[in-house]
Amino acid sequence: MDTIRIEDAPHFVGKEVRLGAWLRNKRGSNKMQFLQLRDGTAFFQGVVAKEEVGEDIFAKIKALTQETSMYLIGTIRQDDRSPFGYEMDVKDVTVVGASEGYPITPKEHGTDFLMDHRHLYLRHIQPFATLRIRNTLIAATYEFFNKEGFIKLDSPLLTSSAPEGTTELFHTEYFDTDAYLSQTGQLYAEAGAMAFGRVFTFGPTFRAEKSKTRRHLTEFWMIEPEMAWMKQDESLEVQERYIAYLIQAVLDRNDYELDLLGRDKDLLKSYTQLPYPRVSYDDAIDLLKENDFDVEWGVDFGSPEETFLANHFNKPVFITNFPKEIKAFYMKRDEERDDIVISADLLAPEGYGEIIGGSERDTDYDYLEQRIKEMGLPVEDYQWYLDLRQYGAVPHSGFGLGLERMVTWVTGEEHIREAIPFPRTMNRLKP
Numbered sequence: 001m002d003t004i005r006i007e008d009a010p011h012f013v014g015k016e017v018r019l020g021a022w023l024r025n026k027r028g029s030n031k032m033q034f035l036q037l038r039d040g041t042a043f044f045q046g047v048v049a050k051e052e053v054g055e056d057i058f059a060k061i062k063a064l065t066q067e068t069s070m071y072l073i074g075t076i077r078q079d080d081r082s083p084f085g086y087e088m089d090v091k092d093v094t095v096v097g098a099s100e101g102y103p104i105t106p107k108e109h110g111t112d113f114l115m116d117h118r119h120l121y122l123r124h125i126q127p128f129a130t131l132r133i134r135n136t137l138i139a140a141t142y143e144f145f146n147k148e149g150f151i152k153l154d155s156p157l158l159t160s161s162a163p164e165g166t167t168e169l170f171h172t173e174y175f176d177t178d179a180y181l182s183q184t185g186q187l188y189a190e191a192g193a194m195a196f197g198r199v200f201t202f203g204p205t206f207r208a209e210k211s212k213t214r215r216h217l218t219e220f221w222m223i224e225p226e227m228a229w230m231k232q233d234e235s236l237e238v239q240e241r242y243i244a245y246l247i248q249a250v251l252d253r254n255d256y257e258l259d260l261l262g263r264d265k266d267l268l269k270s271y272t273q274l275p276y277p278r279v280s281y282d283d284a285i286d287l288l289k290e291n292d293f294d295v296e297w298g299v300d301f302g303s304p305e306e307t308f309l310a311n312h313f314n315k316p317v318f319i320t321n322f323p324k325e326i327k328a329f330y331m332k333r334d335e336e337r338d339d340i341v342i343s344a345d346l347l348a349p350e351g352y353g354e355i356i357g358g359s360e361r362d363t364d365y366d367y368l369e370q371r372i373k374e375m376g377l378p379v380e381d382y383q384w385y386l387d388l389r390q391y392g393a394v395p396h397s398g399f400g401l402g403l404e405r406m407v408t409w410v411t412g413e414e415h416i417r418e419a420i421p422f423p424r425t426m427n428r429l430k431p
Helices: 006-012 055-062 111-116 125-147 186-196 232-253 255-261 265-270 281-290 303-313 365-374 379-387 403-411
Strands: 002-004 016-028 032-038 043-049 069-078 086-097 171-174 177-181 198-206 219-228 278-280 317-320 343-348 353-360 396-402
Touching (some): 002 006, 006 016, 006 043, 016 086, 032 055, 125 198, 125 403, 186 198, 186 379, 219 403, 232 265, 232 343, 281 303, 281 317, 303 317, 303 353
Parallel strands (some): 002 016, 043 086
Antiparallel strands (some): 317 343
């Protein structure tokens, strides 16, 4: 007898199979029981008729409790009324692992309760669908950059310096010196680009900023490509191709999960249409002022401004060439204006804000050394980075995408904590 997974059911219609699954819930009467089953690949229903299985098996099935694990024997049949499209007529059940007093019942639970029980909540429909889509985005990331001629470079998680200052970093002792959990792999990616041409880093990063917004985590995953011999305009083309590729991958591979989440697939499809609009920071400020935002040139955009700008275009939009003083020291100055840098943020519509930040990198040794000093950073910690400008420097650009923000946007989740298996925030360090 075949042992199958739920997702394989369409290939076994009319056949008797064995399935390993957990019981999500059940309902029924003294004659019929309807088992809501899950196995990590999908959710579907097992139908048990007392007259088919007999008194003893029916009584055993009726006594099953939520999250009991079991093997089920039965026949797969198509059922267009089912959200999954298929069901199992169950003939027998063998309990594998009992489950008593499972805390997450079918009733409504508060966010803190669900986060306290995250290790169990992962089994439920919303995190199941969201995190499977996250997995697709990860797989598609590797596919895209491999096709585009990149290699993956692994950057260290422990560093002696901070690309954007130490005030938002987690400090730790490293034997007899200070170290920090990395907030970006970018500087190391620049070194990699000078060796391999095109590289990307992909790993966890850490920010100690005391933010409680729905867009922030203290531990999250970043994808950071760096490209030698590339100007900013070419980098923006890579970025929009990358985003479109990711969204299309989810549309192609996660139709079921998007339906579970109630996500608008036509809207997602519209985000694959390229190119994305490009609006200068200057023009963005004017547009905001015309729409009664109280903003002045030189400020960084917050959530309300980002939401308005992206929704104004109804698709992702690049905001380009930000003021130098609100951006990192390594961004290249504009050749005609010393007060702006050649940079871009990609804003996602529907209120999801910045999902990519990037720039062309400055290659002037003396200027970068000056900027490091202006920011109060120890030059000796960045000497290796400055060396890249002494030995065959070339134009190069790069960007960083926050995986969890991308997951949140694509899935339509309201809070970024849903986009990672075990979120870390200001107030949460467990489970």
